[in-house]
Amino acid sequence: MAVWSARRSRRPADAPSRRGAARPGGTPLPDSSLPATTGWLVRGKDGRLTAYAPVDGAVLRWTEQHPGGPGWTGPETIPAPGIEPHLSIAQGADGYVHLVGLRRSRLADGTPATDVVFALQYQSGLAVRDWAVVGNPYPDDPEHAARIGTPAAVVDSEGSLHVFVRNVGGGICGRSSVPSGKWNKWADLKGSGITGPIRASITPEGLMELVAPAEDRVLRWTQETKGVKFQRAEDVPARPEAGSLSSENTGPGRLTHYWHDADDGTVRAWRPDAKAPAVLGTGAGTGPVALLRTAVDGHDCTIMARRDAATGRPALAAYPTEDEALGATWTLTGDPCVGAPALALDGRGRVVMAAFAPDGTLRIARQKPEPGLALEAWTSA
Structure with a gap:
């Protein structure tokens, strides 16, 4: 995820850019043109929540002291030299958290180098392993490598990490690890016209699915069975905002995909059994x-959170899962934020909404212990 929100641009939303930064508890520097992401609030196997925020040359980390709060430690600094302030965060069934990013550096002879890298955290609050290199689809062409998009990542049911990037042709290239820890070669999944970050998801049955925004459609890749290659699925006619795709498991073997419409900014939802986006x-x-x-x-409900375009404040909504016909009402909450808010269940089963204030402070609001979805007052971690 990128802490600081994106400026609108005609180029792909995840194209290489100058990096923004922030000081913990200080005033942020100018916004990055990298898009915001969500999914940066993660619950570990011990029930504690962890929040991650990439900044220039580092990743900041806050960790709950006890499951369900209220105290937090952090921000701790995880060194990440050369890594763009944009992370894809993937967690497997074992609870391990993979931080996946794009590192830009120079070789000894001055040649620019661009690599997908990842760092692994085994348990909440413990040290993060050193960044490991996944590489790029163009190892012999530094200029092409410099043009790949920010990575998307997912961990499959076997615990293997899969990473995907937008390639120079506007399609997708992916690389997968195997249980032994080795990596397969980069694969070209084809496609064209991608305008922003890819979203990678997995169903409870272990099938992965990729979606990516284009100017007038959402592109899709699916698996028929576990372990087989991806195949292009039917595109979804739509006009998605380039940096706005997200997905959620909403039924057996089913993912529902969400995005902000590029024309009016409303939230749209779609899954394969729908005639048109809702x-x-x-x-x-x-x-x-x-x-x-x-x-x-x-x-059974699907909770949604977003940054309101008019006020910059977090907004919350909910509706019965897969019953989009009932609609949803967005309620503003808290003060203006930057980037995208995040949602998680804490160790007591309460809904937690998190967001970053403009000064880089992590802000938290928990579900009240009463019927409904009302939130307690926002607090600083």
Whole structure:
């Protein structure tokens, strides 16, 4: 995820750029043109939440002291020299957290080098392993390598990490690890016209799916069975905002994909059994929609959070899972934020909404211990 929000641009939303930065508790430097992402608030196997924020040359980390709070440690600094302040964060069933980013550096002879890299955290609050190099699809062409997009990552049911990038042709290239820790070669998954970050997801049945934005459609790649190659699926006619795709498991073997419409900024939702994307509420948002499927008053609900385009404040909405016809109402909460908010369940099963203030402070709001989805007052971690 990128802490600082993106400026609108005609180029791909994840194209190489100058990096923004922030000081913990200080005033942020100018915004990065890299897009915001969500998914940066993660619950570990011990029930504690961890928040991650990439800044220039480092990743900041906050960790709950106890499951369900209230205290936090951090921000701790994880050195990340040369890495763009944009992370894809993937967690496997074992609870291990993979931080995946794009590192730009120079070789001894001055030649620029661009590599997908990742760091692994085994347990909440413990040290993160050194950054490991995955490489790029163009090892013999530094100029092409410099033009790849920010990575998307997912961990499969076997615990293997898969990474995907937009290639110079506007399609997708991917590389996968195997249980032994070795990596397969980069594969060209084809496609064209991608305008922003890729979204990689996995169903409870272990099938991976990729979606990517284009000017007038959402591109899709799916698997028929585990372990087989990706195949191009039917595109979704739409006009997605380039940096706004997100996905959530909403049923057996089913993912629902969400994005902000490029024309009016409303949230759209779609899955393969839908005739057309559904509109969820009014008003415009920016960046991706944070998603969380959980029970509210005994009902299966999908919780959504976004940054409001008009006020810059976090906004929250919920609706019965896969019943988009009922619509959703967006409620503003808290003070203006930067980037995209995040959602998670804490160790007590409460919905937690998190966002970064403009000064880099991590802000937290938890679900009240009462019926419904009301949040307690926002606090600083």
